[in-house]
Amino acid sequence: MPSRPLMNNEFYKTGIEGVDDLLNNGIPSGSAILIEGGPGSGKTLFCLQVGQNMCRAGHKVLYMSFEEREERLREHMRSFGFDPVQYEKKGLLCIKRFNALDIARSVEALLSEAKKELLIDVQPVLIPGDFKPDLILVDSLTSISSAFSGEEYRFRIYMEQLFRYLEKHNISSLLIRETPVPTHIGGYQGDEKGAAISFLSDGIIAIYNVLYENGSRGRGLEIFKLRGENFKRKLVELEIVDKKGVVVNSKKPLLGKYRLT
Ligand SMILES: Nc1ncnc2c1ncn2[C@@H]1O[C@H](COP(=O)(O)OP(=O)(O)OP(=O)(O)O)[C@@H](O)[C@H]1O
Numbered sequence: 001m002p003s004r005p006l007m008n009n010e011f012y013k014t015g016i017e018g019v020d021d022l023l024n025n026g027i028p029s030g031s032a033i034l035i036e037g038g039p040g041s042g043k044t045l046f047c048l049q050v051g052q053n054m055c056r057a058g059h060k061v062l063y064m065s066f067e068e069r070e071e072r073l074r075e076h077m078r079s080f081g082f083d084p085v086q087y088e089k090k091g092l093l094c095i096k097r098f099n100a101l102d103i104a105r106s107v108e109a110l111l112s113e114a115k116k117e118l119l120i121d122v123q124p125v126l127i128p129g130d131f132k133p134d135l136i137l138v139d140s141l142t143s144i145s146s147a148f149s150g151e152e153y154r155f156r157i158y159m160e161q162l163f164r165y166l167e168k169h170n171i172s173s174l175l176i177r178e179t180p181v182p183t184h185i186g187g188y189q190g191d192e193k194g195a196a197i198s199f200l201s202d203g204i205i206a207i208y209n210v211l212y213e214n215g216s217r218g219r220g221l222e223i224f225k226l227r228g229e230n231f232k233r234k235l236v237e238l239e240i241v242d243k244k245g246v247v248v249n250s251k252k253p254l255l256g257k258y259r260l261t
Pocket residue numbers: 037038039040041042043044045046067079178240241242243
């Protein structure tokens with residue numbers, strides 16, 4: 001299958017029906033979208049599914065994992081009826097695991113070479129040289145950030161360079177961020193690292209763990225921000241369904257008494 005590059009002025013669909021309903025036009029190509037949520041809320045599965053759908057549409061997808069092993073991610077995809085290896089062979093999918101500490105060390109080396117100037121070439125520490133993706137999925141910024149602990153300014157430089165690189169090459173991205181406090185409460189107030197990332201991003205999709213008053217648990221999703229685009233502001237139900245994966249129902253708001261966690 002020949003690849004079909006995403007054009008500058010194009011919008012892409014996530015392929016998750018309920019999310020596409022909330023988005024109206026889709027996501028503008030080239031934008032950097034944060035996928036935020038608490039532990040186990042479904043961030044990885046969400047990104048894997050968008051990746052699958054983009055591959056099916058002929059776009060090139062790079063999954064950068066700082067957490068789970070490649071084979072485990074392939075297993076997730078298979079359990080949702082997708083054959084990742086077929087797309088890897090066609091050159092449409094690249095799943096690669098990185099070590100966040102290696103990235104932190106490389107950035108440090110580049111910075112000292114550049115005599116602490118802000119401009120460094122992130123390409124070698126970022127993207128496998130021979131693969132030009134339309135969409136990059138980063139799982140997760142939180143893992144990268146923890147490798148820079150105590151080196152906030154280096155992390156910030158790295159993030160700035162990363163966002164600039166993606167923008168320059170019109171690469172769309174979904175960047176996972178684990179949030180200790182639900183996004184709607186603004187868990188990152190006062191956190192410099194987090195604030196810088198939110199500011200640099202073009203959009204935020206938040207996934208919530210939900211605790212109902214009767215003790216049962218569920219999940220919710222809302223589009224929190226999308227620069228320059230119209231979207232439906234609505235908190236709706238997200239489910240993780242066996243063999244299907246993430247299912248979002250844009251017509252199903254969360255009912256009853258609940259708390260987002
Ligand atoms: N086949 C399945 N059927 C139902 N639920 C599943 C299935 N596979 C995974 N899950 C659920 O999906 C959740 C994990 O989703 P995912 O790994 O995407 O979360 P995450 O937000 O990336 O988590 P983490 O913070 O650990 O990275 C698990 O908690 C599990 O409950």
